[in-house]
Amino acid sequence: MLDVSLKKLTLDRRIQWALFAAALIMLPFGVGPYWTHVLGSVGLYIVLGLGLNIVVGLAGLLHLGYVAFYALGAYTYAFLASPWFGLSLSFWMLLPICALAAAVAGILLGIPALRTRGDYLAIITLGFGEIMRLLLNNLDPLTGGPKGILEINPPVLFGLAFNRPETFYYLVLTFVGLSTFLAKQLNASRIGRAWVAIREDEEAASAMGIDVVRYKLLALSIGCSFAGVGGALFASRQGAIFPGDFGLMVSINVLCLVIIGGMGSVPGVILGSAALVGLPEVLRALQQYRMLIFGALLVVMMIFRPEGFMPEARLRRRKT
Amino acid sequence: MNVELWAHQLVNGLTIGGVYALVALGYTMVYGILLMINFAHGEVFMVGAYAGYFALSFLSAEAYARSHLLLALAFSFFAAMAASGLLAFLLERVAYRPLRRAPRLSPLISAIGASIFIQNGVMLLTGARMKTYPYVFPTGGFRWGVVSISYLRAFIIATSILLMLVLYLFVKHTKVGKAMRAVAEDHDAASLMGIDVNRIIAMTFFLGGVLAGAAGVMVGMLYTQIDHTMGFVPGIKAFTAAVLGGIGHIPGAMLGGFFLGLVETFAVQFLPAVYKDVVAFSLLILVLILRPTGLLGEVVARRA
Numbered sequence: 001m002l003d004v005s006l007k008k009l010t011l012d013r014r015i016q017w018a019l020f021a022a023a024l025i026m027l028p029f030g031v032g033p034y035w036t037h038v039l040g041s042v043g044l045y046i047v048l049g050l051g052l053n054i055v056v057g058l059a060g061l062l063h064l065g066y067v068a069f070y071a072l073g074a075y076t077y078a079f080l081a082s083p084w085f086g087l088s089l090s091f092w093m094l095l096p097i098c099a100l101a102a103a104v105a106g107i108l109l110g111i112p113a114l115r116t117r118g119d120y121l122a123i124i125t126l127g128f129g130e131i132m133r134l135l136l137n138n139l140d141p142l143t144g145g146p147k148g149i150l151e152i153n154p155p156v157l158f159g160l161a162f163n164r165p166e167t168f169y170y171l172v173l174t175f176v177g178l179s180t181f182l183a184k185q186l187n188a189s190r191i192g193r194a195w196v197a198i199r200e201d202e203e204a205a206s207a208m209g210i211d212v213v214r215y216k217l218l219a220l221s222i223g224c225s226f227a228g229v230g231g232a233l234f235a236s237r238q239g240a241i242f243p244g245d246f247g248l249m250v251s252i253n254v255l256c257l258v259i260i261g262g263m264g265s266v267p268g269v270i271l272g273s274a275a276l277v278g279l280p281e282v283l284r285a286l287q288q289y290r291m292l293i294f295g296a297l298l299v300v301m302m303i304f305r306p307e308g309f310m311p312e313a314r315l316r317r318r319k320t
Numbered sequence: 321m322n323v324e325l326w327a328h329q330l331v332n333g334l335t336i337g338g339v340y341a342l343v344a345l346g347y348t349m350v351y352g353i354l355l356m357i358n359f360a361h362g363e364v365f366m367v368g369a370y371a372g373y374f375a376l377s378f379l380s381a382e383a384y385a386r387s388h389l390l391l392a393l394a395f396s397f398f399a400a401m402a403a404s405g406l407l408a409f410l411l412e413r414v415a416y417r418p419l420r421r422a423p424r425l426s427p428l429i430s431a432i433g434a435s436i437f438i439q440n441g442v443m444l445l446t447g448a449r450m451k452t453y454p455y456v457f458p459t460g461g462f463r464w465g466v467v468s469i470s471y472l473r474a475f476i477i478a479t480s481i482l483l484m485l486v487l488y489l490f491v492k493h494t495k496v497g498k499a500m501r502a503v504a505e506d507h508d509a510a511s512l513m514g515i516d517v518n519r520i521i522a523m524t525f526f527l528g529g530v531l532a533g534a535a536g537v538m539v540g541m542l543y544t545q546i547d548h549t550m551g552f553v554p555g556i557k558a559f560t561a562a563v564l565g566g567i568g569h570i571p572g573a574m575l576g577g578f579f580l581g582l583v584e585t586f587a588v589q590f591l592p593a594v595y596k597d598v599v600a601f602s603l604l605i606l607v608l609i610l611r612p613t614g615l616l617g618e619v620v621a622r623r624a
Contacts, residue, residue, distance in 0.1 A: 112609045120608045127601040138594045292440040298433025302426045303418045
């Protein structure tokens with residue numbers, strides 16, 4: 001009896017997922033190009049948020065320079081897929097390169113930075129993000145300076161270019177699906193448990209035989225590679241990128257969505273992205289109060305609901 | 321580079337260094353007591369610049385300010401120091417005190433939130449456009465041999481050193497100062513000795529805010545243009561100064577401020593001016609990684 005009902009339940013579950021997926025696929029036809037564009041941005045931020053969630057939410061490393069790795073991905077893609085250096089490599093080939101570049105940079109910054117105490121890491125990464133932006137703005141011969149890099153190729157598959165809102169939506173939807181899957185797998189794996197152990201008590205984790213520095217570097221490199229992929233996606237959609245796209249506010253926004261959703265929680269990141277990127281579009285009238293409200297919300301959340309709106313399952317269990 | 325130019329840059333470095341030192345003191349005092357980076361301190365500094373601006377504009381006719389220069393200066397500094405002190409006090413009360421026993425990351429995130437809130441609050445209240453400080457100082461200046469210094473810069477250097485001296489004597493020789501040192505040493509023991517720890521922490525924030533407010537007016541007068549985002553970069557730089565001198569260490573913050581001001585000013589002699597901030601941020605990262613206890617080598621208590 002029990003067996004049968006369980007089977008039925010999973011079947012229902014599967015039907016639900018299928019309906020949900022179908023709804024996501026049909027969405028652009030229902031909402032028009034403008035909202036499809038917004039949804040594309042939400043998706044982009046989900047990818048970024050899932051990456052930062054690994055660093056901040058799981059491993060407990062407060063990283064305030066995430067935008068540097070996003071910029072690195074975007075500029076790597078722009079350099080190799082535009083007339084800038086006369087190269088025109090394909091998106092699919094560049095994707096792993098962008099991810100790898102960001103991951104390596106993450107490790108290179110992480111090796112010295114991890115030697116310092118927790119809140120110093122935040123300041124080091126913040127400083128790194130600012131240095132990156134200043135260099136992008138001023139190393140004109142390499143980066144084009146404030147004039148940016150133009151005519152970046154979109155991703156092309158079977159002759160179809162993914163740069164209109166609708167096509168980009170499907171592209172980003174695929175990446176959201178992939179990164180959600182990856183994040184969930186990592187979260188539930190031995191690695192994910194090691195990260196959480198480090199977050200909760202570094203000394204205890206180390207006593208249990210976890211190589212703390214190695215796992216932290218792993219978290220940084222994987223988290224940053226998400227940013228690299230996000231940067232490539234962004235550059236391929238925009239077709240032109242400028243240093244102004246990579247300010248401190250990007251880091252803060254991604255951090256906010258991770259915290260508001262619930263640090264360490266994958267559904268939280270999705271909810272947080274929708275709230276942070278989508279909601280301001282809904283509340284156009286409140287646009288100028290948006291940041292004011294976010295600022296206050298961060299303070300209030302830290303005081304009353306530090307675990308976020310959709311806390312990670314582990315934290316939920318502990319509370320009850 | 322000739323001697324005159326060196327002397328000129330020395331004066332510039334000391335001016336901006338004095339400002340960094342004043343802001344750095346706020347970081348270092350709070351860190352000394354709570355082991356916490358008051359990330360919103362740059363915003364406290366920015367609000368000081370705005371309060372000073374409104375005070376000077378209130379005396380509106382620049383002619384008045386010129387004829388009663390000392391009075392106008394006293395009024396604007398008082399307004400700025402009061403506004404910043406009060407803001408820092410409120411900040412501690414609202415954003416930090418409830419989180420004193422929370423995990424280490426929580427106050428930092430709360431501080432980022434408060435920072436965003438204050439920046440946008442000021443922007444909504446006063447408009448996003450830059451404000452131009454009324455020009456009150458007479459032009460011209462002093463001259464000794466190769467060193468020439470404008471009245472404004474001389475005033476800023478002298479005032480910043482005076483304020484630092486007052487703070488130093490206050491912490492060293494008054495009862496409240498002694499209580500502050502006791503709380504920095506050990507909260508529980510201080511509390512057992514009859515010190516109201518909460519009051520002392522509030523006092524520390526207030527004092528740090530007062531100094532940052534004075535620094536805000538100085539920057540306003542020096543660069544003449546202010547806007548709601550002006551607190552971020554000087555905030556980070558002042559933090560760098562505090563770390564350079566050994567965070568938690570009051571004379572260290574003063575030295576660190578002047579050191580950073582000089583390094584930054586002289587770096588511009590060899591690099592394009594746009595790299596000034598890159599130099600400061602790189603110095604910050606290098607010091608945090610290589611010598612987190614600061615250049616003076618002060619051993620910081622690792623209570624966390």
